Amino acid sequence: MFQWFGKINYSPFTKVGAFADHLKDGRLMGSRCTACGTTSFPPRADCEECMSGDFEFQEISGRAVLHTFTKIVAAPTGFEDVTPYIVGVVDLEEGGRALAWFGETIAEEEIRIGMELQVVPRIFEESEEIKVYYSLDRPGTSWSKV
Amino acid sequence: MKGRVGIIGIGHGVFGRRSDATVQELAFEAFRSALQDAGIERDAVDASVIGSVPEYHKQRSLAGVVQEYLGLNPKPTWLTEVACASGSAAMRTAWMSIKAGVHDVVAVIGCQKMTELSTPEILALMGRVGEVQWESVFGTTFPAYYALFAKRHMHEFGTTREQLIEVAVKNHYYGARNPYALFRKEITLEKALVSEEVATPLQVYDCCANADGAACVILASEERARALSSNTVWLDGMGSATASMSVLRRPNLTGLPSAEAAAAEAYRMAGISAADVKVADVHDCFTIAEIMAYEDLSFCAKGEGGPFIADRQTYIGGKVAVNVDGGLKAKGHPIGATGVSMTCEIAKQLRGEAGERQVPDADVGLTHNVGGIGQYCFVQILRRD
Numbered sequence: 001m002f003q004w005f006g007k008i009n010y011s012p013f014t015k016v017g018a019f020a021d022h023l024k025d026g027r028l029m030g031s032r033c034t035a036c037g038t039t040s041f042p043p044r045a046d047c048e049e050c051m052s053g054d055f056e057f058q059e060i061s062g063r064a065v066l067h068t069f070t071k072i073v074a075a076p077t078g079f080e081d082v083t084p085y086i087v088g089v090v091d092l093e094e095g096g097r098a099l100a101w102f103g104e105t106i107a108e109e110e111i112r113i114g115m116e117l118q119v120v121p122r123i124f125e126e127s128e129e130i131k132v133y134y135s136l137d138r139p140g141t142s143w144s145k146v
Numbered sequence: 147m148k149g150r151v152g153i154i155g156i157g158h159g160v161f162g163r164r165s166d167a168t169v170q171e172l173a174f175e176a177f178r179s180a181l182q183d184a185g186i187e188r189d190a191v192d193a194s195v196i197g198s199v200p201e202y203h204k205q206r207s208l209a210g211v212v213q214e215y216l217g218l219n220p221k222p223t224w225l226t227e228v229a230c231a232s233g234s235a236a237m238r239t240a241w242m243s244i245k246a247g248v249h250d251v252v253a254v255i256g257c258q259k260m261t262e263l264s265t266p267e268i269l270a271l272m273g274r275v276g277e278v279q280w281e282s283v284f285g286t287t288f289p290a291y292y293a294l295f296a297k298r299h300m301h302e303f304g305t306t307r308e309q310l311i312e313v314a315v316k317n318h319y320y321g322a323r324n325p326y327a328l329f330r331k332e333i334t335l336e337k338a339l340v341s342e343e344v345a346t347p348l349q350v351y352d353c354c355a356n357a358d359g360a361a362c363v364i365l366a367s368e369e370r371a372r373a374l375s376s377n378t379v380w381l382d383g384m385g386s387a388t389a390s391m392s393v394l395r396r397p398n399l400t401g402l403p404s405a406e407a408a409a410a411e412a413y414r415m416a417g418i419s420a421a422d423v424k425v426a427d428v429h430d431c432f433t434i435a436e437i438m439a440y441e442d443l444s445f446c447a448k449g450e451g452g453p454f455i456a457d458r459q460t461y462i463g464g465k466v467a468v469n470v471d472g473g474l475k476a477k478g479h480p481i482g483a484t485g486v487s488m489t490c491e492i493a494k495q496l497r498g499e500a501g502e503r504q505v506p507d508a509d510v511g512l513t514h515n516v517g518g519i520g521q522y523c524f525v526q527i528l529r530r531d
Contacts, residue, residue, distance in 0.1 A: 006283025014279065042280040042394065068301070068399055070293035071346040072285060076270035079285035087284055089294055089393060097394040099281050113301045133283065 004130045008078045015045030022057060023121045023132045026143035029057040030096060041096030062119035063139065064090035067097065069111055088136045090117055103135035151244045152371030152378035153528070154251075155184025155364035156490040161478035162328045163261045164358035169203055170215035173257040176362035176483075177216050180253065184364045186374055188216075191364070192249040194223045197236030197256040198482030201271055202263060212255065229275050230431065231517030232256065233361070233485025234524035240365050241384055250370045256486030257360035268356055275518040277392035289353055289432060291393060291519040293345035296434035298399045300347070302449065305437065307347055309452035311338045313433040314351045316461060317469050321476020323503050326487075328357050328478030352433040357478030361487040379493040383416030383527030385409055389520050400449075402520030405442035409514070409525045416527035418510060420444035423466050423527075425495045425505040427488035429516035430473040436460075439514050440468070443525070467505040470495075485515035489526060496530040 003012035004020040019042075022029045031043030035052035041060060046053050069088035072079075079085070086102045088111070098119055102111065117136045121143045124131040157180030159172055167175075173196075181188060194216065196209040205211050209225040226235035233256030240252040260268065272288035299305045315335055321327040338351035371378045387407035390396055397403060413419055420443055428443070430436035437451035445466050446454040454460065460468035471477055471491040474484060492511035494500050511528040 007285065008283065010274065010278040010282055068294045068298040070290050070297060072287060072290045073343045073345060074269060074287065074289065075285055076273045076287050077266045078270065085285060087286060087290060099284055099394060101284055113297065
């Protein structure tokens with residue numbers, strides 16, 4: 001159910017749609033090509049190395065290092081109510097990168113490129129429909145179902 | 147075909163909030179002045195290529211309405227789209243059609259109306275030039291992507307806020323002297339540094355403005371150019387490359403690999419190096435973009451783009467004059483028109499017709515037009531005989 005992923009979801013139908021089901025249950029999944037073993041985050045169904053279409057999900061630790069970040073003050077349509085928000089790009093321990101919002105465990109003044117972070121599965125609590133995402137939080141922050 | 151492809155006519159409309167005109171009316175202004183500049187009749191044009199980003203217009207399939215309004219039916223036309231580099235993609239396909247021997251004279255028209263949409267709508271549209279599956283879901287915007295580049299560049303190379311803003315100060319200085327520019331006024335470093343935040347560290351004065359506008363270039367085969375024109379500027383290097391849609395899959399976030407690759411191809415094709423370039427129009431959609439362009443085009447070493455502008459090396463009289471028409475920053479950025487506008491400006495410089503903005507002894511020029519956040523890049527080398 002990939003339409004669960006994101007405040008606004010622009011691509012509800014994808015071969016890696018089960019990513020959002022896992023995220024809802026607190027698991028952050030990358031992909032692994034079952035033909036050649038190449039891993040990817042974000043996950044992809046079709047291997048960029050050997051072009052095989054056979055893949056499986058593989059849970060990743062979420063441990064990461066901050067690569068760069070920005071505080072978005074001028075927001076696009078649909079995000080005005082959460083403005084301003086801070087977006088970071090992290091290098092994941094298992095390879096690949098993720099882009100996400102900072103969570104509440106980190107104050108704006110503490111944010112430094114190179115700091116260690118944890119990518120944490122999240123559910124939008126204020127939303128009536130199921131909406132999931134992940135956040136950048138203090139190392140050791142664990143997912144908890146509210 | 148072995149022959150060269152030449153620019154025999156250029157035409158440029160005024161960029162800005164053009165509530166007085168439709169997009170085809172803007173295209174007409176540029177086309178008419180390019181024909182006049184070339185000194186040819188409309189009948190001499192074999193085909194047109196339109197560079198524009200369709201999402202901004204209510205009219206679907208824009209090339210058709212432009213072709214009709216220009217009075218070019220039944221000659222062929224088609225649209226090219228690669229975000230903010232759509233104009234240079236039109237240049238490239240027109241150049242290819244002449245190189246292939248299919249057409250002899252082709253009109254390239256970049257045109258765009260943007261100001262009929264609100265700023266949040268444009269932010270949403272442009273943000274989705276980032277990857278939508280894994281990035282736009284977090285409300286990324288176009289300035290935010292360049293802010294991510296800026297933060298990392300500052301972290302790795304010590305680039306400063308002041309150095310970024312110096313780019314805007316320079317481009318406004320020259321924009322004030324360009325009759326086609328949207329912002330015809332100089333700005334100060336002090337004033338720019340207290341402007342509103344957009345996406346940290348970028349503030350309003352780090353960002354180019356959405357605009358309406360059109361520009362036109364008439365290209366001809368070498369044989370036709372020599373017969374029709376006495377001041378042809380030659381397109382001697384045409385580089386084009388891509389990079390991943392997603393910033394999550396880039397080798398680094400301090401430059402654009404597409405720009406490096408396109409520049410290498412263009413330099414090789416023209417048989418020149420960066421040191422030969424006297425004047426350049428580069429894609430300064432944000433101040434950091436111009437600093438990365440200095441590095442990607444090898445005007446300076448990697449990481450030295452900040453000091454390069456601070457030392458005024460890109461003013462007229464410096465190592466290479468960059469964006470002395472005001473750049474996207476001061477000229478405005480009607481996205482489909484921008485690439486064609488760059489080619490017009492550099493051709494004007496090589497013809498010695500840039501007035502008080504003229505770069506002395508300009509014999510080799512360059513354009514660098516980026517689509518999206520570097521997913522696409524086109525580099526042209528222009529030369530006069």
